[in-house]
Amino acid sequence: MSVITANTCFHCGDAVGNSVYETDGHAFCCLGCQSVYQILNRSQMQQYYRYDRHPGKKQPASAERYDYLDEPAIAGQLVDYQDDKLTIFTCYIPVIHCSACVWLLENLYRLQPAVVSSRCDFMKKQVTVTFKQGELSLRGLVELLANIGYAPKITLQDVLKEGQRFSQAGLIAKIAVAGFCFGNSMMLSFPEYFGMAAFEAQYATFFRYMNLAFSLPVLLYSGQDYFRSAWQSLRQYRLNLDVPLALGILVLFVRTAWEVVSGTGAGFGDTLCGLVFFLLVGRWVQQRTYHHLSFERDYRSYFPVAVTRLEGEGSRSIPIAEIQVGDRLLIRNNEIVPADAILWRGAAAIDFSFVTGESEPVQKVQGEIIYAGGRQIGAAIEVEVVKAVSQSHLTRLWNNEGAKPYERQFQTFSNTVSQYFTPALLAIGVAAMAFWFVQGDPGRAWAALTAVLIIACPCALALSSPFTLSTALSIFDRNRFYLKNTAAVEQLATIDSLVFDKTGTLSSPSASRMQFQGDLPDSDRIRVAAACASSNHPMSREIVRWAGVSSPPAVTDYHEIPGKGIDAVVIGSRVRVGNAAFIGVRGETAAGGQGSQAYLEIDGQVRGCISMEQPWRPGLAAIIEALADDYRLDLVSGDNAREERTLRSLFPKRADLRFNQLPEDKRVYIQSLQQRGRKVCMLGDGLNDAGALRQADFGIAVSDDINSFSPGCDAILDGGSFERLPRFLRFAKDVVRVIHKSFGISVCYNLVGLSFAVAGTMSPLFAAILMPLSTITIIVFTTVATRACAAKHHLLQPRP
Amino acid sequence: MSVIFFLIGCSVLIALIFLGAFFWANLTGQHEDTYTPSIRILFDDEPDGGLPPPTEADNPRAGGKK
Numbered sequence: 001m002s003v004i005t006a007n008t009c010f011h012c013g014d015a016v017g018n019s020v021y022e023t024d025g026h027a028f029c030c031l032g033c034q035s036v037y038q039i040l041n042r043s044q045m046q047q048y049y050r051y052d053r054h055p056g057k058k059q060p061a062s063a064e065r066y067d068y069l070d071e072p073a074i075a076g077q078l079v080d081y082q083d084d085k086l087t088i089f090t091c092y093i094p095v096i097h098c099s100a101c102v103w104l105l106e107n108l109y110r111l112q113p114a115v116v117s118s119r120c121d122f123m124k125k126q127v128t129v130t131f132k133q134g135e136l137s138l139r140g141l142v143e144l145l146a147n148i149g150y151a152p153k154i155t156l157q158d159v160l161k162e163g164q165r166f167s168q169a170g171l172i173a174k175i176a177v178a179g180f181c182f183g184n185s186m187m188l189s190f191p192e193y194f195g196m197a198a199f200e201a202q203y204a205t206f207f208r209y210m211n212l213a214f215s216l217p218v219l220l221y222s223g224q225d226y227f228r229s230a231w232q233s234l235r236q237y238r239l240n241l242d243v244p245l246a247l248g249i250l251v252l253f254v255r256t257a258w259e260v261v262s263g264t265g266a267g268f269g270d271t272l273c274g275l276v277f278f279l280l281v282g283r284w285v286q287q288r289t290y291h292h293l294s295f296e297r298d299y300r301s302y303f304p305v306a307v308t309r310l311e312g313e314g315s316r317s318i319p320i321a322e323i324q325v326g327d328r329l330l331i332r333n334n335e336i337v338p339a340d341a342i343l344w345r346g347a348a349a350i351d352f353s354f355v356t357g358e359s360e361p362v363q364k365v366q367g368e369i370i371y372a373g374g375r376q377i378g379a380a381i382e383v384e385v386v387k388a389v390s391q392s393h394l395t396r397l398w399n400n401e402g403a404k405p406y407e408r409q410f411q412t413f414s415n416t417v418s419q420y421f422t423p424a425l426l427a428i429g430v431a432a433m434a435f436w437f438v439q440g441d442p443g444r445a446w447a448a449l450t451a452v453l454i455i456a457c458p459c460a461l462a463l464s465s466p467f468t469l470s471t472a473l474s475i476f477d478r479n480r481f482y483l484k485n486t487a488a489v490e491q492l493a494t495i496d497s498l499v500f501d502k503t504g505t506l507s508s509p510s511a512s513r514m515q516f517q518g519d520l521p522d523s524d525r526i527r528v529a530a531a532c533a534s535s536n537h538p539m540s541r542e543i544v545r546w547a548g549v550s551s552p553p554a555v556t557d558y559h560e561i562p563g564k565g566i567d568a569v570v571i572g573s574r575v576r577v578g579n580a581a582f583i584g585v586r587g588e589t590a591a592g593g594q595g596s597q598a599y600l601e602i603d604g605q606v607r608g609c610i611s612m613e614q615p616w617r618p619g620l621a622a623i624i625e626a627l628a629d630d631y632r633l634d635l636v637s638g639d640n641a642r643e644e645r646t647l648r649s650l651f652p653k654r655a656d657l658r659f660n661q662l663p664e665d666k667r668v669y670i671q672s673l674q675q676r677g678r679k680v681c682m683l684g685d686g687l688n689d690a691g692a693l694r695q696a697d698f699g700i701a702v703s704d705d706i707n708s709f710s711p712g713c714d715a716i717l718d719g720g721s722f723e724r725l726p727r728f729l730r731f732a733k734d735v736v737r738v739i740h741k742s743f744g745i746s747v748c749y750n751l752v753g754l755s756f757a758v759a760g761t762m763s764p765l766f767a768a769i770l771m772p773l774s775t776i777t778i779i780v781f782t783t784v785a786t787r788a789c790a791a792k793h794h795l796l797q798p799r800p
Numbered sequence: 801m802s803v804i805f806f807l808i809g810c811s812v813l814i815a816l817i818f819l820g821a822f823f824w825a826n827l828t829g830q831h832e833d834t835y836t837p838s839i840r841i842l843f844d845d846e847p848d849g850g851l852p853p854p855t856e857a858d859n860p861r862a863g864g865k866k
Binding site: 047050051099103106120121122123124169172173176177180183188203206210347545760 | 804805808812815816820822823826827828831832833835836839840842843844
C-alpha cells in the first residue's frame with residue numbers, strides 16, 4: 001500500500017484532515033467521494049482520474065429522493081423518446097466541468113450494461129442516455145448518476161422542455177443558400193465587369209440569365225423574413241429597419257429582371273445576393289444566445305417535480321400540476337411546500353430564505369397557513385392545500401399583470417433611426433425622379449429612383465448594431481456578466497437608477513464569517529462539532545466547518561427541535577446549541593451582534609455565542625462611490641434593519657434605504673421610481689426579488705453559482721464580478737456611442753452612393769463594390785472600436 | 801467554346817452537392833455541439849483489461865482545464 005501523498009481528497013480535491021476514509025492508498029474527504037471511487041474501481045474505470053486531477057465534486061450529504069420517477073405519468077413527461085425496448089432521456093447535470101466528466105458520462109455503459117449509449121454536451125451540461133427500459137428504470141438510471149456524483153437536476157421546467165429546443169437551423173439554411181448564390185453569381189458577373197471580347201459576347205446573355213436564376217432563391221427563400229417583418233411593421237403603421245431593406249431587395253430584383261429580360265443591362269444579381277447574405281450573417285450574430293444559461297426561469301425550476309400526496313392509508317407521488325385544493329401532502333425534511341397550505345400535523349419550521357432572504361426558519365403551529373416556496377426543516381409535516389400552485393402567494397408574482405411582458409422589445413437605436421430613414425429615402429428618390437421627368441428624360445427618371453432605393457438600402461446600418469452589440473456581449477461574457485440578448489446592452493446604457501437587494505447581492509453568501517465570543521476549550525469544541533454534525537441546519541454545518549474537527553466522536557440521545565436548537569450527549573457531557581430562547585439567555589447578556597447567532601451550553605453552563613455574518617462583497621464602498629455620481633442608488637431588503645447604520649455610511653445621503661420589504665413592496669417601489677421617469681435597474685438574487693426584477697427596466701440577477709437557480713431577468717452577474725459593475729455600466733454607454741459613430745460612417749457611404757444614384761449614372765459594378773466595401777468597413781470599425789472601449793475600462797483581461 | 805456551358809453546369813452541380821452536404825450536416829445536428837468533440841478526441845484507447853490505476857503524480861494534464 002502506497003503512502004498517502006497529499007492531504008487533499010483524491011476524488012474532489014477538498015482538504016482532508018486525519019481522514020478515516022482511505023482506499024488503495026488514496027485519501028478521501030467523505031464517504032460520498034470514497035464510494036464513487038469504489039464504484040468506478042469495481043468497473044475498472046479508474047481512468048476517470050487520469051483526465052483531470054480531482055475531477056469529482058463533493059456531494060451534499062442529504063440525498064434527494066427519486067421515487068417519484070417510478071410514476072409512469074411523470075417519467076413519461078421527462079423522457080425524450082420511448083418505444084417498447086429503448087428509452088432516450090436527456091437531463092441537465094450542473095456539475096459537469098471537465099474532460100473527465102465527459103469521459104465518465106460517455107462510458108456509462110461499462111457501469112450499467114442496460115445503458116446502450118450516452119452522449120454528453122459539455123457546453124449545455126447535458127447528457128442524453130439511451131437505455132433498455134426492460135433492464136433499467138428511469139429511477140435506476142438517475143440514481144446511478146447520483147451515486148457517481150452526477151446528480152441530474154430535474155425540475156418542472158424540464159418537464160415542459162420549454163425553450164430548450166431553440167434552434168437557428170432555419171436561419172443557417174437561409175445563410176447557406178444566400179452564400180451559395182452569392183459566390184456563384186459573383187463568378188458569373190466577373191466577365192461582365194472586366195469586359196468581354198467580341199466573340200465572348202455571345203455568352204453574356206447566358207451569364208445574365210444565370211445571375212437572375214441565382215437571385216430568385218435569395219429573394220424567395222433567404223430574404224423572406226425581411227418581407228414578412230416589413231409587412232407586419234407596415235400593418236401596425238410603423239416603419240422598422242426591415243422596410244427599407246425589403247424595399248431595396250425588391251427593387252434590386254425587379255430592376256435586375258427587367259434589365260436582363262429586356263437585354264438592356266446586366267442587372268444587380270450579385271449585389272442582391274451579397275446584400276441578403278451579409279444581412280443574414282448580421283442577424284445570426286445578433287441571435288447568438290447562451291444555451292447553458294436560462295433567463296426565463298421561474299418558480300417551476302425551483303419547485304420539485306413531484307410531491308407526496310396522502311391517499312387514505314397510503315401515499316403516492318403526483319406531479320405538481322395535479323395538486324388540487326384540499327389535497328393532503330406529506331412534506332419531508334428539506335422538501336419545499338409547493339402551494340399555499342394549512343399545517344395539519346407536525347412541527348413546521350419553514351426556511352423562507354429563498355423567498356424572503358430571511359435566514360431564520362419560521363415556526364408554524366397547526367392551522368397556520370404556510371406560503372408556497374418555503375422549505376421544511378426537521379421532521380416530516382402534513383399540510384392541506386388551500387390554493388392551486390398557480391394561484392399561490394408567491395407564484396402570483398410572476399403572473400402579475402402589472403409586470404412587464406417578458407418577451408418585451410427594447411427600444412433600440414436602429415428602430416429609432418428607421419422611423420426617419422424610410423421617409424427620407426423615399427423623398428430623395430421621388431425628388432430625383434421628378435427632376436429627370438421635368439428634364440424630359442423618363443428613362444433616367446426610373447433609373448434614378450431605383451438606384452436611390454438600391455444604394456441607400458441601409459445594409460451597413462442594419463449591421464452596425466448587431467456587430468457592435470455582439471462584440472460587447474462577448475466582452476461582458478468574458479467578465480462573467482451574462483446578458484440575455486444584444487438589445488439588453490442598449491437597454492443597460494439607458495439606466496439612471498440602481499436598486500439593490502441586500503442579502504446575497506451586496507453581501508456574499510458564500511463567504512460567511514464566524515465569530516465566537518466566549519471561552520471554549522478544545523475538548524468542548526469537539527463536543528459541539530459532534531452535536532452539530534448530526535444536524536442538517538445550515539448554521540450547524542457552518543459550525544462544524546468552523547470547529548475544524550475531522551472525525552467527531554459518537555453522539556447519543558440526540559434531539560433536534562427545529563428552528564430552535566439541538567440537544568445531545570457527547571463524551572459524557574450534555575451539549576445544547578441553539579438560539580437565545582432555546583438556551584435561555586436573557587436579553588441583556590445576549591450579544592448584540594449581527595446575523596444569525598447560536599449559543600453554546602455544555603452541562604448546563606453557557607459557554608458563549610457563535611455569530612455568523614455575511615460579509616459585504618469586496619470593494620463595496622468603492623463600487624458605491626464610483627456609482628454615486630451618475631446614478632441614483634437605493635436599497636430594498638426583505639431583511640430587518642439591523643445593518644442600517646453600516647449601509648447608511650456606505651450609501652450616499654440621498655439614497656433611500658428600505659428594510660422589511662415584502663416581494664410585492666419591492667416591485668411597487670420600482671414602479672414608483674419608474675412613474676417618476678426613472679430608468680431603473682434592479683439587482684437581486686432570490687425568488688423574492690423576482691417581481692422587482694421583472695418590473696425593472698433592467699433586471700440583474702446576482703448569483704455566485706451561475707448554474708444554480710436565478711430568477712427571470714435580463715442579465716446574470718457572477719458574484720465574483722460584482723466589483724466590475726461600474727465599469728460594465730460605463731462600457732455599455734460607450735458601446736452605444738460606437739453604434740452612433742458607425743451609423744455616421746454608413747451615412748457617409750450612402751451620401752457618396754446617392755450622389756451617383758440621383759444622377760442616374762450608377763453602374764452595376766459601382767454597386768457591387770460599394771455595398772461590400774461599406775459592410776466590411778462597418779464590421780471592422782465596430783469590432784475594433786468596441787474592443788478599444790473595453791480595453792479603456794480594463795475589461796479585456798482574461799477571466800479572473 | 802460552347803464547352804463553357806458544360807463547365808458552368810458542372811461547377812454549379814458540384815457547388816449544389818456541397819450545399820446539399822451542408823444541409824445534411826445541419827439537419828443531423830452536427831453543428832449543435834461544436835465543443836465536446838474537441839474533448840472526446842483526446843480520450844485514450846484502452847488496452848484490454850483497463851489501464852493501471854493512476855497515482856497522484858501520474859497526471860500529465862494536472863492543473864489543466866477546469
